[in-house]
Amino acid sequence: MTKKTAVSFRLNDRPVDVLVEPRELLIHTLRERLETTGPHIGCETSHCGACTVDLDGMSVKSCTVLTVQCENSHVLTIEGFAKGGQLHALQEAFMQEHGLQCGFCTPGMITRAYRLLQENPSPTEEEIRYWMSGNLCRCTGYQNIVKAIQYAAAKLRGEIVETSHPMMAEVTA
Ligand code: FES
Ligand code: FES
Numbered sequence: 001m002t003k004k005t006a007v008s009f010r011l012n013d014r015p016v017d018v019l020v021e022p023r024e025l026l027i028h029t030l031r032e033r034l035e036t037t038g039p040h041i042g043c044e045t046s047h048c049g050a051c052t053v054d055l056d057g058m059s060v061k062s063c064t065v066l067t068v069q070c071e072n073s074h075v076l077t078i079e080g081f082a083k084g085g086q087l088h089a090l091q092e093a094f095m096q097e098h099g100l101q102c103g104f105c106t107p108g109m110i111t112r113a114y115r116l117l118q119e120n121p122s123p124t125e126e127e128i129r130y131w132m133s134g135n136l137c138r139c140t141g142y143q144n145i146v147k148a149i150q151y152a153a154a155k156l157r158g159e160i161v162e163t164s165h166p167m168m169a170e171v172t173a
Contacts, residue, residue: 009070011036012080018067026062026070027051030077038078038107042136049135052108053077059115061134078107081114089155090114090148099148101139109135113149121157125150 004019011034018033027044030036030053042050044063051062054076081088090110093099100106109132116123116131123131128149129142137145154160 005068007067007071009072010074012076013074020067022066022068024067026053026055026060026065026067026075029067030062030075036077036079039111040104040107042104047136048105048108049112050105050108052111052135054111054115057115057118059112076111076114078111081110088114090117090152093148093152093155094145097144097148097151099141099145101137101141105135105137105139109137109145113152116149117153117156121153123149123153 002021002023005022006017006019008015008017010016011030016034018029020029020033025044027039027041030039031041039053039062040050041063042048044051046061046064049061052059053062054060055062055065055070056073081091087095088110090113094106094110099109112132112135113128116128120127120131125146128146132145132149151160
């Protein structure tokens with residue numbers, strides 16, 4: 001039997017301790033041990049981006065990261081975006097601009113876009129498309145995904161104050 005290793009890191013601002021085999025992938029630890037099922041498994045071969053999380057300020061595909069590599073790190077997943085009952089601007093934007101259909105790719109899309117806007121608050125459409133090119137949408141809603149990221153960028157820059165989507169009132173009520 002393979003010896004297990006204790007790993008401690010922060011997940012969405014809370015400390016977690018897990019006991020894992022050295023070969024265990026972060027996506028499996030998140031989903032199967034830590035009840036963090038926002039990051040999805042689409043391909044497990046680093047192609048689709050459904051498993052994207054933010055690891056110490058970098059976008060990573062968590063199907064290509066070993067959990068033991070996360071010791072003392074901070075992992076941000078889609079579960080960590082909404083604060084105090086308020087959706088993050090990116091979550092609001094995907095709703096506002098219809099940036100999802102089935103939603104399978106959405107947690108990874110939002111997490112990847114978050115890192116883009118941290119590094120470049122005013123990306124051009126070309127920069128958005130380039131940055132997001134490692135995240136695939138099987139429903140092929142790319143046009144609205146780009147529009148959602150542009151909307152979130154404007155919102156985070158303070159250029160949009162009110163949201164017109166009728167469901168937002170219910171979500172934030
Ligand atoms: Fe990780 Fe597809 S499941 S990139
Ligand atoms: Fe269905 Fe992207 S919304 S895979």
